[in-house]
Amino acid sequence: MSEGHAGMEVPAVALARALGLEPEIKRVKIRKPWRWIPPRFLPAPLSYAGPDGDVLAPPWPDVIITCGRQAVAPAAEIRRRSAGLAGAKTFAIHIQNPRVPFGWFDVVVAPEHDQISGPNVITGRGSINGITPERLAQAAEEFAPRYAALPRPLIGVIIGGANRVYKMDAPVVERLTAQLAALARDKGAGLAVTTSRRTGAANEAILRAGLADTAADIWDGTGANPYFGILALADNLLVTGDSVNMVSEAATTGKPVQVIELAGGSAKFKRFHDSLRRDGITRPFTGELESWSYPPLSETARIAEEIRTRMPEALRARLNPGSL
Known part of the structure; x- marks a missing residue:
């Protein structure tokens, strides 16, 4: 259950x-002005659900996984209501810091760089995601024809953009474009590039112009997004x-x-990036390709396994046996 934004729904579904x-995906929309009130002060949050969200009503689920501010109070109320039904208490998991007493949930899952702790808090490195070997194999098969003609090494370039703490301006994109063009020219590399909505049309134009004469495939936003194919190939x-x-x-x-470093950042982002670099998982890009190895990050599976150990035995027995 979440507000419906992909950044909240994807990790909940993956977990x-x-x-x-x-x-079963539920998208909750708290009515105004209640959505602006901190979750700890909503006395009966299920009664404040707006008409543009999903209905939240019994029978209550065995497990509820939430992410995002608007889902906190409704999930906690569902957990409280279900506790009055013999053998039917909902096991509640929240992803990210709920900013309420952690005891409102059975488990709180948060990234290490948030620096929160508690007896029911499980921390992980980075974000929970749905990347699995099976998903990558499927994406490799789907997108292999698209990138078959590009030379090797094939460099996957995944470009985001400005947000609340980072900015992406023309000089940064121009420098990156020149570095990518040099890799294609001097190393004979192929470039598989994908951007996001946050990249911006002006920055995309700089990329396309600067890589026009190189072996580059830049996704134009039409057709299937090759993001997972790039990760796989x-x-x-x-x-x-x-x-x-x-x-x-x-x-x-x-x-x-x-x-690829951008201007800006925050203490949380710095802790995240420093942690991965310290343990040899990532390195900064300065214009040259580097090669090394490390154990793939598999935090989602590890966190799921720890959550299972905290579930009541009767509930664990009802999970899909293939996942145990």
Whole structure:
């Protein structure tokens, strides 16, 4: 259950599937002005659900996984209501810091760089995601024809953009474009490039103009997004540092991941990037390709396994046996 934004829904669904569950997705929309009130002060949050969200009503689920501020109070109320039904208490998991007493949930899952702790808190490195070897194999098969003609090494370039703490301006993109063109020209590399909505049309134009005469495939936003295909097929991955999720997903491949630094940042982002660099998972991109190896980051599976150990035995027995 979440507000419906992809950044919240994707990790919740990924964690559910790692637990062996096929989730029913609920999108909650708290009515104004209640959505602006901190979750700890909503006395009856289920009564404040807006008409544009999903209905939340019994029978209550065995497990509820939430992510995002608006889902905190409704999930906690569902847990409280279900506790009055014999043998039917909902096991509640929240992803990220709920900013309420952690005891409102059975488990809170948060990234290490948030620096929170508690007896029911499980911390992980980076973001929870749905990248699995099976998903990468499927993407490799789907997108192999697209990149078959590009020379090797194939460099996957995953570009985000400006957000609340980072900025991506023309000089940064011009420098990156020149570095990529040099790799294609001097190393004979192929470039598989994908951008995001945050990259911006002006920055994309700089990339396309600067890489026009190179062996580059730049996704134009039409057709299937080749993002997972790039993760699966590239020999090296270059990822802008503005997204914990993109860097985390790249690191699940075990391939060399070099982070493209942008202007700005925050203490949380610094802790995240410093941690991965310290343990040899990522390196900064300075214009040259580097090669090294490390154990693929598999935090989602590890966290799911720890959550299972905290579930009541009767509930664990009902999970998909293939996931245990």
